[in-house]
Amino acid sequence: MKFKINQLNEVYVFSPWLRLFHWIMGFTMPVLFVTGLYIGNPFYIGSQGIEPTYAVANFASMANMRYIHFLVAYLLLAALVLRVYGYCINKGDRLLPRFDYFCWEGMFETIRHYLFLKKEHRLYLRNPLARLSYLGFYFLLAIQFSTGFAMYSMVNPNSWLAKIFGPLNFLFFDERVVHHIHHYVAWMIILFAIVHLYMVIRTDLMEKVGEASSMISGAKFFDKQPHDIRDLH
Numbered sequence: 001m002k003f004k005i006n007q008l009n010e011v012y013v014f015s016p017w018l019r020l021f022h023w024i025m026g027f028t029m030p031v032l033f034v035t036g037l038y039i040g041n042p043f044y045i046g047s048q049g050i051e052p053t054y055a056v057a058n059f060a061s062m063a064n065m066r067y068i069h070f071l072v073a074y075l076l077l078a079a080l081v082l083r084v085y086g087y088c089i090n091k092g093d094r095l096l097p098r099f100d101y102f103c104w105e106g107m108f109e110t111i112r113h114y115l116f117l118k119k120e121h122r123l124y125l126r127n128p129l130a131r132l133s134y135l136g137f138y139f140l141l142a143i144q145f146s147t148g149f150a151m152y153s154m155v156n157p158n159s160w161l162a163k164i165f166g167p168l169n170f171l172f173f174d175e176r177v178v179h180h181i182h183h184y185v186a187w188m189i190i191l192f193a194i195v196h197l198y199m200v201i202r203t204d205l206m207e208k209v210g211e212a213s214s215m216i217s218g219a220k221f222f223d224k225q226p227h228d229i230r231d232l233h
Contacts, residue, residue, distance in 0.1 A: 008221040013125050013232070014214060017086030018093040022215050024079035028072045033190055035069040040183060073148060080141070091232050095138070097131035098231075106227065107132060122227040123209070125220065130199070133192070140189050147182040151175060 042062065086093040097103050106128035112118040114129075121127065150169050153162035169175045203211040209220045 008223055010219050010221055011125065011226070011229075011232070012219050013092040014218045015086040015090035015093050016218065017082045018090070019215050019218060021079045021083035021086070025076060028076040028079070029189065029193060031072045032069060032076070033186055035065045035072070036183070036186055038065045039069060040179070070152065073145075077145065092125065094126075094131070094231055096135060097128055102227075103128045103131075123207075123222055123224060124228050125226045125231060126228070128228075133196075137189070137192055140185055140192070143185050144182060144189070147178045147185070150178050151182065 039062065042065075083093070084095070087095045106122070106124065109118065109121045110127045110129040113121040146165060146168060149161050149165040153159060153164075153166045154169065154175060156162060157166065169178055172178050172181065200211050203209070209222060210217075211220070214220045
């Protein structure tokens with residue numbers, strides 16, 4: 001598209017599939033985190049020696065928490081498939097950054113800006129530091145799905161899940177180690193989400209390109225051409 005100087009230009013970046021994945025992820029992550037903590041260490045009031053009401057005890061049963069955890073995990077996995085589909089039909093939904101000179105240059109430029117060593121950085125559809133951080137996030141998701149399915153497969157050692165993911169329980173000596181990996185990576189994902197929320201708010205207030213609203217409309221607004229506009233071509 002041709003950019004008009006000193007005028008906001010609307011650029012369509014994110015497909016509906018990426019946006020749907022984003023909001024499903026925003027819903028599923030807290031649910032998975034809380035139910036996962038509960039499964040690892042039940043903490044409802046009854047565990048403190050105080051008799052809970054029947055309704056609370058029934059809802060907070062281990063069977064219910066496990067069911068919710070697994071159901072929401074499958075929902076997140078389905079949303080991830082939509083994320084990949086969005087990438088296939090819309091170039092703005094890039095899964096991987098371009099590992100070239102401009103990527104690394106842009107990443108260090110953005111880091112200097114965030115450390116207040118540089119007043120501003122060039123305009124990006126999605127800056128290289130963010131792209132690399134999302135790649136790290138997908139790596140953490142891969143660990144969670146792999147270790148989660150490995151532990152889940154122990155319920156039925158003859159299932160197809162056990163054949164694919166079961167060996168992880170022995171690769172890391174025993175299921176307890178796999179559990180610890182799953183637990184600590186969950187904390188890393190939650191910390192990533194907190195930093196991500198902060199950076200979105202910061203970008204929205206300082207750069208005013210519609211960072212937050214782009215996950216609703218799919219579009220961002222620029223007064224000049226973004227440095228990575230080639231990602232849309």
